Every structure is written in C-alpha cells, then in structure tokens.
Amino acid sequence: MEVVETVQEMQQICEAIRLAGETIALVPTMGFLHQGHLELMRVGRRHADKLIISIFVNPSQFGPGEDLDQYPRDREGDLEKARKVGVDLVFMPSAPEMYQEGYQTRVQLEKLPRHLCGLSRPGHFDGVATVVAKLFNITRPHIAVFGQKDYQQLTVISRMVMDLNMDIRIIGVPTIREPDGLAMSSRNSYLNPGERKSALSLKKSMDLALELFREGERRPGVIIDAVRSLISGHPFTEIDYVALCDPVTLDSVEVLGERNLLAMAVRVGKTRLIDNCLLQNGSDRDDHI
Amino acid sequence: MEVVETVQEMQQICEAIRLAGETIALVPTMGFLHQGHLELMRVGRRHADKLIISIFVNPSQFGPGEDLDQYPRDREGDLEKARKVGVDLVFMPSAPEMYQEGYQTRVQLEKLPRHLCGLSRPGHFDGVATVVAKLFNITRPHIAVFGQKDYQQLTVISRMVMDLNMDIRIIGVPTIREPDGLAMSSRNSYLNPGERKSALSLKKSMDLALELFREGERRPGVIIDAVRSLISGHPFTEIDYVALCDPVTLDSVEVLGERNLLAMAVRVGKTRLIDNCLLQNGSDRDDHI
Numbered sequence: 155m156e157v158v159e160t161v162q163e164m165q166q167i168c169e170a171i172r173l174a175g176e177t178i179a180l181v182p183t184m185g186f187l188h189q190g191h192l193e194l195m196r197v198g199r200r201h202a203d204k205l206i207i208s209i210f211v212n213p214s215q216f217g218p219g220e221d222l223d224q225y226p227r228d229r230e231g232d233l234e235k236a237r238k239v240g241v242d243l244v245f246m247p248s249a250p251e252m253y254q255e256g257y258q259t260r261v262q263l264e265k266l267p268r269h270l271c272g273l274s275r276p277g278h279f280d281g282v283a284t285v286v287a288k289l290f291n292i293t294r295p296h297i298a299v300f301g302q303k304d305y306q307q308l309t310v311i312s313r314m315v316m317d318l319n320m321d322i323r324i325i326g327v328p329t330i331r332e333p334d335g336l337a338m339s340s341r342n343s344y345l346n347p348g349e350r351k352s353a354l355s356l357k358k359s360m361d362l363a364l365e366l367f368r369e370g371e372r373r374p375g376v377i378i379d380a381v382r383s384l385i386s387g388h389p390f391t392e393i394d395y396v397a398l399c400d401p402v403t404l405d406s407v408e409v410l411g412e413r414n415l416l417a418m419a420v421r422v423g424k425t426r427l428i429d430n431c432l433l434q435n436g437s438d439r440d441d442h443i
Numbered sequence: 444m445e446v447v448e449t450v451q452e453m454q455q456i457c458e459a460i461r462l463a464g465e466t467i468a469l470v471p472t473m474g475f476l477h478q479g480h481l482e483l484m485r486v487g488r489r490h491a492d493k494l495i496i497s498i499f500v501n502p503s504q505f506g507p508g509e510d511l512d513q514y515p516r517d518r519e520g521d522l523e524k525a526r527k528v529g530v531d532l533v534f535m536p537s538a539p540e541m542y543q544e545g546y547q548t549r550v551q552l553e554k555l556p557r558h559l560c561g562l563s564r565p566g567h568f569d570g571v572a573t574v575v576a577k578l579f580n581i582t583r584p585h586i587a588v589f590g591q592k593d594y595q596q597l598t599v600i601s602r603m604v605m606d607l608n609m610d611i612r613i614i615g616v617p618t619i620r621e622p623d624g625l626a627m628s629s630r631n632s633y634l635n636p637g638e639r640k641s642a643l644s645l646k647k648s649m650d651l652a653l654e655l656f657r658e659g660e661r662r663p664g665v666i667i668d669a670v671r672s673l674i675s676g677h678p679f680t681e682i683d684y685v686a687l688c689d690p691v692t693l694d695s696v697e698v699l700g701e702r703n704l705l706a707m708a709v710r711v712g713k714t715r716l717i718d719n720c721l722l723q724n725g726s727d728r729d730d731h732i
Contacts, residue, residue, distance in 0.1 A: 165610050175462065256692075258554045259572075259606035264547040283548075284607075291608040317548035318573075319580040321454050403545070 176203035180295035190338035215281030394419035465492035469584035479627035504570030683708035
C-alpha cells in the first residue's frame with residue numbers, strides 16, 4: 155500500500171493505472187476510520203482492480219464554529235486499517251496542497267443543499283461537492299463509494315456527477331451500526347457515556363417510524379411528531395430537524411408515497427448526529443436506495 | 444470526420460482514444476466558425492493525436508435580453524470548415540442533452556468574474572465555466588485551446604482547471620484580426636456597414652494605448668481617457684468599460700507595471716464587441732500571454 159501526498163504524483167499514478175486498462179474505485183474519507191468506512195472499502199475492493207482511499211479533513215465543508223479543529227485524527231491507525239482491508243493507494247494531501255494560493259472555484263448545487271442539513275450548515279454541501287470533484291479529477295475513478303448514512307451528501311454527489319457528466323459510477327452503501335443500533339460515525343467519539351445512551355434515541359425513533367408506516371400511517375406530521383417526541387424524551391438531546399421527504403429531490407412530502415426518506419439531525423450534548431432510513435412499501439429495511 | 448450528438452457516445456469514443464494511448468485536443472466553440480476558430484483548431488491539431496471540436500450555443504452563458512435566440516448558426520458551413528482543417532470529431536449536442544431534467548449544478552469562481560465583462564453580464568462566466576467543465580468531462584482532453592480575444596474567459600478557465608485539479612493543459616491563442624484590424628468574432632455578422640467602420644475604433648484605441656505606453660505613460664487614467672475619447676469619437680459607439688488591470692487577477696492597477704491588460708467592451712449599434720491587448724515592456728504585440 156502506497157501513501158501519496160501530492161496531487162501531481164497521484165494523477166500520474168492514476169493515469170498509468172487507467173492506461174494499463176485497470177479500473178479504479180475511490181472511497182473519499184476524512185479519516186478516523188471505523189467499520190462504516192471499512193465496509194465502503196470492501197465494496198470498492200469488489201468493484202475495481204485498484205482501490206484508492208483519500209483521507210482529507212476538508213476545511214471548506216466546515217462552517218464557522220463547527221468542529222474542524224477538534225475533528226478526530228489517527229493517521230497510523232487509519233493506515234493500518236486501510237492496509238488490512240486491501241487498499242492499494244492512500245491519498246493524504248495537506249490543505250495547502252488542495253487549496254493553492256488564489257484558489258477561488260466551487261461547485262454549487264442549486265436545490266439539494268437547501269434541505270435537511272444544508273439549512274443548518276450553509277455552504278457545507280458546496281464544500282463537499284467541490285472537494286469531491288477535485289478528488290475525482292485527481293484519482294480519476296471508475297466508481298466511487300459513499301455511505302447512505304450521509305444520505306444528503308450521496309444525493310448531492312450523485313446529482314453533481316450526472317450534471318457535470320463525470321463518467322463515474324456512484325455506489326451508496328447501507329449504514330453500518332453498532333450492535334445496539336447507533337450509526338457508526340467518527341463523531342461518536344465525542345460522546346460521553348450518558349450521551350452515548352441518549353444517542354440511541356435516533357435509531358429507536360426510526361424503528362418507531364417504520365412500525366407506524368407498516369401499520370398504514372401515511373401522514374408525515376403524525377410520524378414526525380412521534381419521532382420528535384421519542385427523541386425529546388431522552389436527556390441531552392436537542393433536535394435540529396426531523397424530516398420526511400422525497401428520496402431523490404429531498405423535497406418535503408405532504409402525504410407519504412411508495413418511497414420516503416426519514417432523515418434527522420440531533421444534537422446530543424455538543425455532538426451533532428445524523429441518521430436516516432427509507433420508509434417504503436414491502437420493506438422495513440434501510441439498506442438500499 | 445465524425446459528428447457525435449450524445450454525451451454517452453462521445454465519452455465512449457474518447458475513453459477508447461485514451462486507452463489506445465493517443466492524446467486529445469479540444470476546441471470548444473459556439474459555431475459560426477471564422478478564421479479565429481480555425482486558428483485554434485490548427486493549434487490543437489499540432490498538439491495532439493486527435494482533434495475534437497464542440498459546437499454548442501450554451502444557453503446558460505447568455506443573460507436575459509442577450510442574443511441567445513439570434514446567435515448566428517451555420518451547421519453545414521461549420522462542418523465543411525472543420526473537415527478542411529483536419530478535425531477528427533465534432534461534438535454537437537442539443538441543449539436538452541446537455542442539461543437534463545433536474546439539472547442544478549454550476550461551477551462558480553469567486554473573484555475573476557467580478558471584473559470586466561462579468562459586471563455587465565452577471566452569471567455569464569458561471570455558465571462558461573460550467574459548460575466547459577462538462578465538455579472537459581465528456582471529451583477528456585489532454586489539451587484545450589481558447590482564444591485570447593475572450594481574455595477573461597481564458598483566465599476563468601485556466602483558474603478553474605487549476606483549482607479543480609483538471610489534468611488539462613490550457614493553451615491561449617493570439618487574436619486573429621480582419622485585414623483592417625477588427626478582431627474576428629461571430630458577432631461581427633450583426634454589424635451594418637456604418638457600424639462595421641466604427642468597430643475599428645477598438646483596435647485603433649489599443650494602438651494608441653500601446654503608443655502612449657511605449658512613450659512612457661504609466662498612469663492608467665491617462666491611457667483610459669485617451670482610449671475612451673478615441674472610441675467615443677466614432678458614431679454608433681457606446682462604451683461598456685475600458686479597463687487596465689493585472690493580467691492574472693484582473694484587478695485594476697493604480698500604476699502600470701511590467702505587464703498590464705487593456706480590455707474593453709463597446710456596444711456598436713446593438714452589437715457588443717470586446718477586445719484586449721497587453722501593454723508590456725519591450726513589446727508592442729498582443730499575441731502572447
């Protein structure tokens with residue numbers, strides 16, 4: 155496994171891989187790898203000849219007052235995990251390597267970021283789309299793998315790829331959870347034991363919503379109220395949003411249809427957690443889009 | 444010479460060219476080809492194994508009230524000219540092929556569009572950057588060729604390529620002029636004989652500026668006044684802007700330095716014409732950046 159820190163070297167390596175007729179899978183990450191990341195890598199591994207991951211805590215997707223400075227990092231642990239899962243190349247650039255003097259370009263989506271997390275994190279999805287566009291241009295992947303846990307991110311990137319005619323297949327991978335149901339996230343490391351317990355309310359509220367949906371409830375308001383009420387009953391929680399929306403456009407729905415996205419962001423203590431699941435006919439699973 | 448109208452076919456062809464180890468040069472155009480375009484193609488021809496041109500009148504770079512509907516078109520004439528100059532592939536998509544349902548992504552530069560033409564054409568350079576990013580992703584060129592006549596466009600695209608890590612070499616080609624000095628432009632076809640004569644004032648004013656600069660004048664205001672005054676002395680002219688700026692950042696300069704861009708936009712009748720030249724030590728040429 156090779157670790158590459160400059161754009162130019164990465165581009166040369168990837169161009170050579172492509173010229174040799176081999177395919178590339180990319181898994182972009184911000185590091186502090188957990189089982190969720192490793193699952194993305196295993197999926198990438200199965201779909202291409204060469205597996206590349208990027209580890210880059212991208213400043214432009216953090217807002218003022220967000221956790222850029224304290225975002226957890228573990229370079230050696232990450233490399234060890236990547237090696238074990240069969241990664242071929244790790245791209246680990248510095249921020250100045252990615253954003254050179256005079257930098258001024260961003261990729262912006264008009265509608266998708268105006269929903270869900272985009273409302274409380276203005277500019278976040280511009281930052282995500284832009285850095286992912288850069289990583290795509292640097293590593294030239296045939297496929298790229300993202301987690302469904304960051305559902306809105308997945309829709310933003312899928313739409314960008316389609317709109318900008320990037321010849322890349324985007325694969326969304328179901329959320330990996332702790333045994334008790336908490337969605338894996340690097341930010342879980344911020345939680346103290348009491349908060350960790352309250353954090354389970356997200357998954358419990360989704361189970362409740364799935365049950366209501368299975369029983370025939372189709373009024374978004376009723377389901378959202380039940381979800382909010384369950385979460386609010388747990389200490390340290392402060393709901394940012396709970397939304398039921400179209401899984402493609404992320405527009406709110408008046409009445410639930412065949413496929414609906416239930417998405418939420420909840421502050422538990424100082425830690426902002428997100429989770430989501432699909433409410434759809436004939437399924438109580440949240441594992442496919 | 445092959446004419447391709449769909450994104451998917453173009454991508455397949457270009458991927459095959461790359462896999463065969465051949466290089467690609469792209470010349471993006473809006474058609475109605477003149478000698479300026481043909482010169483870009485000749486330069487492209489010399490730099491790569493395969494020469495691709497695109498012909499696409501991109502709606503998203505025209506503002507409300509601009510000349511999108513009347514922009515001149517000549518499909519058969521264009522194909523004939525392209526064939527003669529040795530083009531291998533012409534990409535001629537429809538607008539719906541380029542902007543599919545739900546389209547919502549744009550590439551935006553923060554600073555460069557806030558100068559010169561960007562001020563009277565808000566959104567224009569976002570439209571240009573976005574469509575060029577798309578064309579790059581569709582044709583995957585090793586080099587792309589643009590005219591220095593659209594100087595601000597050239598700086599926007601060069602900066603985008605750098606910022607988004609597109610592995611593409613951008614070549615700027617000196618402006619081609621009619622024998623009397625008028626810069627070649629598809630929009631020259633709008634001019635009636637009286638306007639055509641007044642349109643020469645742009646080149647004459649640049650010659651005057653070059654002369655003042657050679658004589659040692661370094662005050663931007665003096666040169667700009669001379670330019671404005673010469674142009675205003677011609678009938679049918681209405682100056683949009685005359686600017687002296689840094690040729691990289693396009694920021695206005697207080698005192699002229701080693702290299703300075705003189706750029707102007709002038710309405711002649713209803714036709715908006717642009718032109719530019721470099722004022723630099725040891726040269727009265729406008730033919731290199």
